[in-house]
Amino acid sequence: MADLSQRDYERMLDIAVAVLESRTPESMWHLVGQEILEVLHATTTIFVDLRWRERTGHTEGWAPEWVGRTPLAELVVRRMEQQHPLFCYTASGQRRPATVDEVCDRMDWLRSDCFHEAYEIYGTTRQMALPLPATGDVIRGFIMGRPGRNFTGRETSLAARLQPLLRSVDIHVREMRRLAGADEGHGEPTDPATKARELGITPRELTVLNVLAQGLTAAAIARRLGISVRTVHAHLNGLYRKLETHDRLSTVLLAEDLGLTLPPAQGAHPRSP
Incomplete structure (x- = not known):
């Protein structure tokens, strides 16, 4: 694996900070997409969520902004119908980032409708997939493109x-x-994020708090959120300080009273002491 520079790691940190400082989920993938554009020197970055067998799918976010004015949903579905090489690669269960040239013959790619449409609409000639974990026939991840090398x-x-x-x-x-x-299907939307802002609770702390309210241990929270147990404890200590509580139970009970957690019916698991 190629050595990465200090600047590469700084970029990765920039992505993490941009997301954790954002308070609106709708903007998070857009922030990530913008950072990936610069990190990987791409000109287009599209985040997709596809159902391969059903040939349906949608984009959850993209960058740059001008890409959003193109009919992305229609294009994504058409790419599945055209058997885009990177979609086929990811649908087969592969998770390693790969370029089109790695997964198909270059001349076949240059003759494909996928290539010609991408070039005509975005000016891209090179593409790379960055898959994310998914279950079943779902494809999730980023498709990056650029002209030239x-x-x-x-x-x-x-x-x-x-x-x-x-x-x-x-x-x-x-x-x-x-x-x-x-x-959908939960009645009136709740807005614990508004109350969290009033109390100085960060979006990440709020996420930890709501998983905690489902009765999960620190280790289980870490697995659910993809972070370390040490990081979970750091967030819990921050919550104890801001809510002026001293243990898990009193923190969850106070959070429920303050409207910081979803109603019990919306939680994935019943809460245990």
Whole structure:
């Protein structure tokens, strides 16, 4: 794996900070997409969530902004129908970042409708996939593109280093959407984020708090959110300080009274003492 520079690691840190400082789940993937553009020297970066067998899918975020004015949902579905090489690669269960040239013959790619449409719409001639973990036939991840030179081994190595961070971002975004009442079928949306801001509680602390309210241990919270147990304890200590509590139970009870947690019916597990 190619050596990464200090600047590469600084960029990875920038992505983490941008996400953790954002309080709106809708903007998080856009922030990540903008950073990935610069980190991997791409000109287009699209985040996709696809159901391969059903040939349906959508984009959750993209960068740069002008890409958002193109019919991305239609294009993504058409790419699946056209058997885009990177979609086929990811659908087969592969998770290593890879370029088009690594997964298919270059001349076949240049003759494909996928290539010609990408070139006509975005001006891109080179593409790389950065997959995220998914279950079943779901494809989740980023597709990066640019004209000119191909993505280098160093850049694919950097993309691989970014994967654990992006996995944590993916979990964080889903939890923030859940806290914002984005899931359907739960009645009136709740807004614990507003109360959290009033108390100086960060979005990440709020996420930890709501998972804690489901009765999970620190180790289980760490696994759920893709972070270390030590980091979980750091967030819990921050919550104890800001809520002026001293243990898990009193923290969860106070959080429920303050409206910082979702109603019990929306939690994934019953809370235990």
